[in-house]
Amino acid sequence: MQRYVLTDRxxxxxxxxxxLFIILMSVIIIGQSLMRFKSSNxxxxxxxxxxxxxxxxxxxEPDLENxxxxxxxxxxxxxxxxxxxFRFSPGLxxxxxxxxxxxxxxxxxxxxNTKDSKISVExxxxxxxxxxxxxxxxxxxxxxxxxxxxxxxFFVYQTEPAAETFxxxxxxx
Numbered sequence: 370m371q372r373y374v375l376t377d378r379x380x381x382x383x384x385x386x387x388x389l390f391i392i393l394m395s396v397i398i399i400g401q402s403l404m405r406f407k408s409s410n411x412x413x414x415x416x417x418x419x420x421x422x423x424x425x426x427x428x429x430e431p432d433l434e435n436x437x438x439x440x441x442x443x444x445x446x447x448x449x450x451x452x453x454x455f456r457f458s459p460g461l462x463x464x465x466x467x468x469x470x471x472x473x474x475x476x477x478x479x480x481x482n483t484k485d486s487k488i489s490v491e492x493x494x495x496x497x498x499x500x501x502x503x504x505x506x507x508x509x510x511x512x513x514x515x516x517x518x519x520x521x522x523f524f525v526y527q528t529e530p531a532a533e534t535f536x537x538x539x540x541x542x
Contacts, residue, residue, distance in 0.1 A: 503537070
């Protein structure tokens with residue numbers, strides 16, 4: 370009986386095929402999810418003609434802990450939100466908190482979120498490990514709402530060297 374030995378080149382080829390398969394499956398899943406998200410977003414946008422006023426991007430986000438149930442309830446008629454900001458500590462957390470994920474869902478229901486829009490995400494310039502924690506947490510939160518990775522664009526800004534908590538800003542463009 371003859372034994373076959375897998376060479377380094379063969380291992381690399383198998384690894385590349387596995388990665389290609391995973392990417393292909395991800396694109397298919399994201400494509401299907403995007404179609405569902407677009408159809409549900411169109412039904413929200415077309416439900417009636419009443420819309421909230423444009424929010425001031427400089428004004429602070431409302432405190433959802435002290436808000437009434439009516440204020441916490443998502444709007445069925447679409448909202449006109451241009452920006453979203455939240456704080457993140459990569460040394461203390463690996464995921465976005467539930468309140469931020471809820472705000473992200475409201476942000477995604479914005480009238481500014483069209484089929485051609487992209488989402489700009491501003492993150493701080495950090496060490497690779499901390500950057501990976503932040504980007505993974507953000508991508509995982511967007512995955513909850515079936516937002517394709519191709520619609521998310523990360524921008525990096527300079528921060529204070531001793532900071533441990535960072536401002537993350539999102540907007541549509």
